[in-house]
Amino acid sequence: MSLIPFSPPRIDDEIINEVVAALKSGWITTGPRTKQFEKDLSVYNGNPNTLCLNSATAGLEIMLRWFGVKEGDEVILPAYTYSATANVVMHCGATPVLVDVNSDDFNINSAAVEKAITARTKVIMPVDFGGLPCDYTALMALVNKPAVKSHFKASTKEQEQLGRIMILSDAAHSLGAYYKGRHTGVCADVSVFSFHAVKNLTTAEGGAIALHLPAPFDNEEVYKYLCILTLHGQNKDALAKMQKGNWKYDILEAGFKCNMTDLMAAIGLVELKGTITIP
Numbered sequence: 204m205s206l207i208p209f210s211p212p213r214i215d216d217e218i219i220n221e222v223v224a225a226l227k228s229g230w231i232t233t234g235p236r237t238k239q240f241e242k243d244l245s246v247y248n249g250n251p252n253t254l255c256l257n258s259a260t261a262g263l264e265i266m267l268r269w270f271g272v273k274e275g276d277e278v279i280l281p282a283y284t285y286s287a288t289a290n291v292v293m294h295c296g297a298t299p300v301l302v303d304v305n306s307d308d309f310n311i312n313s314a315a316v317e318k319a320i321t322a323r324t325k326v327i328m329p330v331d332f333g334g335l336p337c338d339y340t341a342l343m344a345l346v347n348k349p350a351v352k353s354h355f356k357a358s359t360k361e362q363e364q365l366g367r368i369m370i371l372s373d374a375a376h377s378l379g380a381y382y383k384g385r386h387t388g389v390c391a392d393v394s395v396f397s398f399h400a401v402k403n404l405t406t407a408e409g410g411a412i413a414l415h416l417p418a419p420f421d422n423e424e425v426y427k428y429l430c431i432l433t434l435h436g437q438n439k440d441a442l443a444k445m446q447k448g449n450w451k452y453d454i455l456e457a458g459f460k461c462n463m464t465d466l467m468a469a470i471g472l473v474e475l476k477g478t479i480t481i482p
């Protein structure tokens with residue numbers, strides 16, 4: 204009996220050489236390769252800014268926390284997904300509200316989402332299961348419905364700015380997928396990809412937040428803030444601190460620690476160039 208391997212990672216000479224080059228450069232943590240990978244992902248997906256992290260799980264939780272999701276809030280997600288989608292909601296102290304999926308594509312059912320919305324709903328987290336995008340047209344139309352918007356109770360600056368329920372796509376499976384001619388990174392307010400070992404593009408572990416927030420948000424500003432939030436609240440990363448006379452830094456808040464390393468980005472850079480054409 205021959206076994207069919209489950210999504211084996213690409214480990215060829217090109218990948219190995221780039222990882223070795225990163226090692227030999229002496230720069231192994233977040234640095235030039237991570238920054239380049241973020242830029243390439245933004246070009247590939249067509250969204251303004253992308254932040255790479257050590258997992259999609261971290262990316263999803265960071266975005267919930269950025270939006271101010273907390274105890275008493277509800278987040279709607281599909282009943283059919285990996286545990287990470289619900290766990291991050293619970294880590295924030297909020298309640299995951301599980302709704303049914305479609306019988307054909309196994310993605311979240313928009314009519315079921317509408318029925319589940321309450322005055323406590325802050326976020327909808329659709330999942331592009333198996334890489335098949337959700338019905339983003341229906342979900343976006345739903346959160347923009349005047350009757351739904353008028354029930355939204357903003358309790359943070361970010362919630363006030365958006366003025367409605369946020370669509371945070373769990374796009375862990377769907378880097379490279381198209382929805383109505385556009386990549387999945389530009390279908391929701393924010394999409395989070397996974398680069399775990401079995402994903403369609405891998406960096407061993409890893410993930411990325413694709414920012415696609417509407418006006419009045421400045422995605423570049425949000426990106427800069429998230430860089431700080433994901434590095435213990437440090438206002439300079441290791442690369443910035445290495446510049447001459449720039450070693451002093453401040454801790455602005457009790458942030459998290461989930462940055463991507465350049466060794467991971469080395470794999471991602473080759474994968475993105477090699478397996479997918481950057482337009």
Ligand SMILES: Cc1ncc(COP(=O)(O)O)c(C=O)c1O
Binds near residue numbers: 398399
């Ligand atoms: C639907 C879904 N969401 C989130 C994740 C979490 O991704 P990561 O392992 O990069 O944290 C996974 C991982 O398999 C997943 O399948």
